[in-house]
Amino acid sequence: ICDKSYFKFLYDLECRNRQRETKSIIIGLITIDNKGHVILSEEDIKLGMDVLIEVAYNNLRKGDVVSKWNENQVAILLYHVLEENIYIVHDRLKEKFDEKITDKKITINIRFKPL
16 A cells, blocks of 8 residues: 555656557556435444455555545556456455444445546
């Protein structure tokens, strides 16, 4: 897990490198969200973030980059993943989060975009 400024540095570096290389890089944003129409408390969000960071750390590859973006979001850079296979990463993260979270009103919203 890296801090936000280092994540931005790596993102900018990869954007510059992308102009010269054709390697596959995906950027992702994972947001703690609620199920239904309930309002999440600060404690709920903190619990969700703790579980999300643990799940991301344990289920992404060692070369991928994870950063806490703000109080309810995690940003990730995935290297050497084909865009058509990103659903595998999405489904694995969602499944592992749902298994680990104890409060079932908390869920995650995952968005990916090629760099």
